[in-house]
Amino acid sequence: MQPAVSHRVLAVIVAYLPDVGVLRALLDTLLAQTAGVFVVDNTPATDRRVEALCAALPQPALHLIRLGENLGIARALNIGIDAALAAGATHVLLSDQDSLPAPDMVAALLAAMDDLQCAGQRVGAVGPTYTDRHTGITFPFQAHIPGRVFYGHRRPDAAHPTVEALTLITSGTLVPAAVLREVGPMREDFFIDHVDIEWSHRVRAAGYALFGVGAAVMFHSMGDQALRVWYFGWRQESAYSPVRVYYRIRNFVALCRLPFIPWHWKLRNGWYWLGFVYTQIVFGRQRLAALRMAARGLRDGLRGRMGPWR
Template sequence: MIAAVIVSFKPIPEHFQLLLKALVSQVDLLCVVDNSPASNNTVVNVMTNCGLGYDQVRVVRMGRNVGIAMALNVGIEIGLSEGAEFLLLSDQDSLPANDMVEQLFRSLLGLISEGEKVAAVGPVFKEFNTDKVHPFQVQVPGHFFYDHGYASTESPLVDALTLITSGCLIPVAAIREVGFMRAEYFVDAVDLEWSHRARALGYRLVGVGWANMQHRMGEDTLRVWYLRWRNEVAYPPLRLYYRVRNLIALSREDYVGLGWKLRNSWNMAGVVYSHLVFGVQRLGSLKMICLGFWHGLIGRMGPFPEPAKEAKSGFDSSGADGENY
């Protein structure tokens, strides 16, 4: 039995409906954990419009934003209680291909039958509108830093260092040994932390070239100069707080390799540069970046101390943002 766990937060009805319709025929059960405010009825309205009932979907309305990690854990618990053997994780900004789950499941069973210890398999994902294909993080033997690798016809299965949350198919046995998501991360790096924890226990993470998924990286972009002009994802100040804080926290873990820590720190420096030089909310971004850095150092985790500012920031913590630097 495969149960899909979907985390939502004020979803756009049209997008959410497409996701539900794409998944309902591919899994045995949909578990939707809604982080939207109690006054937001989008999830229930979309389910009604799709004609989905209790036999197909379980919905938990949290009534507030408890973060992606805790919401995933709630959905995973539901899947386990319903007897699921495999869990498919998803956020609201993704759209799986019609055969994505089948391709992931077939590849996972093949690896398990060969005696491989696999924590998760994940699809290749493309950005909506641009069709840009995102690579997997891979460790090339003899290289200190990780590289980027793509699935190919010759090598459709890619050994990955990390997988993003959305589209991950995980055996329940792996969840039981590796553990649940760390709720104190709230949002950002939740999937990265779990990936490193799984690999430290001897598990493999595998990208599957036959499985495809589209993902929305965000509506806003920054025009940034770095050797050339390029478009980067724009984040509100509060999201920058979580990104910086959680990377610092993850870098303090002894099960994360030094090469990965250094390369991701360099990537984060690029995000900081982009927002402080080219961003719209430079002063607010600077304040939240500094606060995130400090809180990461002293281990102050969980939701931001002043949740009321979420509404002002335009922050959306519905799920992983799909970045796999």
């Protein structure tokens, strides 16, 4: 499966104190599938691991942008997207540092986007089917289910190789350059967490559709590690640090304040976040700290206090 000649896909990877072996595997995979890769490094200037890794891969298609400090995922994405657009990208592939795409993921995403556009769809972005490395869970996509008020979940299958999704995660998402220019940049005051969710809703509010692609496969780390929890039965969830609990709760509250996000999505997603807080403060390793940071996130979200945690 080969992308059309007119496509020029450039990838943007955001790095922050990465596992060098995992990042190396990601770079090798994306360099083989795209016209070029921009690594935007949020790692502090005193830590040169990303610089050393890129220097060990002397390829003209690999570009390193060192920021010298952690400016947040959203800011790093915007810097990388601007660089990719300036370099002539027709499509930009976004990626976290701890993902591993299948060897044909980009081609599968491009093929699906071409098919959807030929069918008359106004495509804002497409994303892969992804499996969490920690839990082994392959995630479905949030989707409208006919006859239901609240969203449900759907997986692509042989009859429906693509699923119209309400949101896509950042990593593995392929976006046409024209959509990026029209919809605008990621919200930098979110810093981390829900940056992709806010942008997904903004894309849909602009009249575009998002699609999950069954033929495009990616492995991805959702949290810090696996966490065994009881939630109407024992199951595996992802564990997060207390600081991440803060950002995830604060930024969800910020999402609820946005008028272009449907109220039924907010209500349905709110149930999920109640469950998230429950799992982190009852089963997590830093339960008291997680509770405190969840409360602080709720307070700051209600106050509209955004940006990096202080």
